[in-house]
Each structure stands twice: as C-alpha cells, then as structure tokens.
Amino acid sequence: MTDPTPGLNSEQLGAYFALTEVSSLLQYAVDEHLRSAGDLSYVQFQILARLVHVPGGKLRMTDLADGVVYSRSGLTYQAGLLDKRGLITRSPSPDDERSVIVTVTDAGRDLIARVLPEHAERVRQLLFEPMNGQDLAALSAILGRVREHMRATPPRSAKPRAARGRGN
C-alpha cells in the first residue's frame, strides 16, 4: 500500500470515478423517464432515435449495432420487441439476402417525437445546467478526442474480426 494506485495519480483517479458516476446517474435518470413516458428502455430509445435521425429511416442491423454499443444478439432481442410493438419493421435487404433492413414506422416516429423533448430537457437539466459555454466547449473537445482515441485503440485481447468501421 505504498503506492495507492500505480499508473494513475489521484487527480486522474478522481476524474475516472467522476466520469463513471456521472454517466451512471445520467443513464438512470434518463432510463427512468423513457420508461415512464414511453415504455421504452434506453436501448430501444437509442435504436429508434438513430433510425429517425437517418435519411430514409432505414438501417441494417449491423450499422445499427455500430452506433449502439450493445451486442448483436441483444440488438436482435430489442428489435424483436420493437417490431412486436409496431414501432419498426424488419425486412430482408434486396441487395444481400442475409442483411435485415430495419425501418421506423410512423408509430415509431410519433413516439420519439413525443418523448424526445422531455428527454432532452432532462439531459439539459442534469448534465448541462452546471456548465457554461466554455465548459461545454472544453468538454466537447476532450471527449471528442478521447472517443476517437478509444475507437482507434483495439481491445487488448481482441478477436481480429469486425474492423469497427463499417462492415463492408
């Protein structure tokens, strides 16, 4: 116990814990709202939001998984639930019979439109309230750089499969 945390000084350690806690608390708060407002889990919201955000409202499963961090099997499960509720449809791609094209339905769009304002408001209140413009700029810059760095850094003991950047 001479060196409390080799490799990280105490400021880094504090930032690491703060990051963990902040994102946890944020997710909890947001998840709770989505569930009560639209009976959606955070994952489901992410899927729908992403689809709504994209030009044709369509995306292949794989592309969807690249944006959301969840596993493929988890995505299949959640897509099944959304399909059952009529918020998305799934159909085989004409180009590639293996691929499944996911499309938001109007009901899906409506639901997102309905919950998004409050969702955004919550995030603003929890995350951005205690920040000024300078903070936001700094945070954006740092996180952006870290994100790039993480994407570029391959997992330690990774399977060479799946090159992260667009399958084909």
Added chain:
Amino acid sequence: MTDPTPGLNSEQLGAYFALTEVSSLLQYAVDEHLRSAGDLSYVQFQILARLVHVPGGKLRMTDLADGVVYSRSGLTYQAGLLDKRGLITRSPSPDDERSVIVTVTDAGRDLIARVLPEHAERVRQLLFEPMNGQDLAALSAILGRVREHMRATPPRSAKPRAARGRGN
C-alpha cells in the same frame, strides 16, 4: 423535424453522445480485463477496491451501495458471490443488528493488489493518454461540478426515501 432536438443544441447533443460512448467503451474494456485477469466483474472490483481503500477494510452494505451505483438487491447478490469466494466476510454489526458489516479478507486484498496495476494502466491508456494536464484539470472541475449537481438533483418521480448523502 424543424427543430431537431428541442432543449439541446447540437454541441450539447454531441457532448452527451460522446460522454455516453466514452464511458461505455471504457467500461467494456475495463470489465474485460478484470474478468480475464481476476475473474471479477466490474461491480465486484468496485466493491473490493472500495473496501481496500477504506481504513479498517470494513463497510456497511448501505455505505457500500452509496458509492457503487447498483441496487441493494444487486449488491446483496454480488456480496454473496464474493463471500463464497472468500474475498470478503459478512457479519452483523454490533451496534445495529440489522446492518451487515462487510470486510475484505487478505485474499481479497491480494487479488486487488494483483489486478489494480493493469487496471489503472488500461484506464490511463484509454482515457488519459489523449489528455494533457490542462484537459485533465478542466475535466475534473466540470465533472466534479456535474456530479455534485446530479447528487443534489432529486429524481423526477422519486420516492422521498433514501436521502442519498450518508444514511444516518
């Protein structure tokens, strides 16, 4: 679709997504390492690390739950696993028969001592590599403020129970 995200401008939205993704990727990487190095989940690691960090190596379940974000039932479950593996012991508090005092065993200390260096190194590499001293200071300040703010902001539709800041 005139206003893409009411309540959040695009810079805020970007920061929000970046935060989500960064902490997700970080947790994945760290979790994977802990599992392969010490057969520990991230939660288990957090529990042990917290105990090791604390003077007597003892903590009540509640105090433990205040630091780790997981639910009480989840904590009970994980504590059960750690107990079975001999990494912690659980005993009723002499002061309050309801409370359970969790104590790290030597085996638990050894395990943490064994995995901590690599854990820290990973975090450093992924999170702090692309930051300079100024970034770190800024990030710490911002996250610290946000964390306080979140702790102080009660969940929207919350039960008044559990005052968040140290039970008694």
Added chain:
DNA sequence: CCTGGTTGCTTCGAGCTCGAAGCACGTAGG
C-alpha cells in the same frame, strides 16, 4: 410495555445481456 412507522438487508420473479453455437447467404479459388 405496546403500536406504528422507519431502516437495513435479503428473497423472489421477470426481464435483459452477453458470447457461443447454428443457419443461411455470399464470395473466391480451383
């Protein structure tokens, strides 16, 4: 001393997550 409310933890059921294995389609090399 009861009696009602609070607190600390555990048990329980339902649901979600993941990786491994499986299946079907696509593609390259002979």
Added chain:
DNA sequence: CCTACGTGCTTCGAGCTCGAAGCAACCAGG
C-alpha cells in the same frame, strides 16, 4: 460448377439486474 471460407443475423443457455415484497431490528409516542 463445387468447395471452403467469410459474413449477417438469430437462437440458446447462463448469469446479472432491477423493483417489489418480505422479514427483522430499531425508534418514537402514548
């Protein structure tokens, strides 16, 4: 054309998570 391998998704089993409900101990007030 046929074979072998790569890719996209789903199924499956095991394990983890959560909140609700349950139980025991503490803490008033009368």
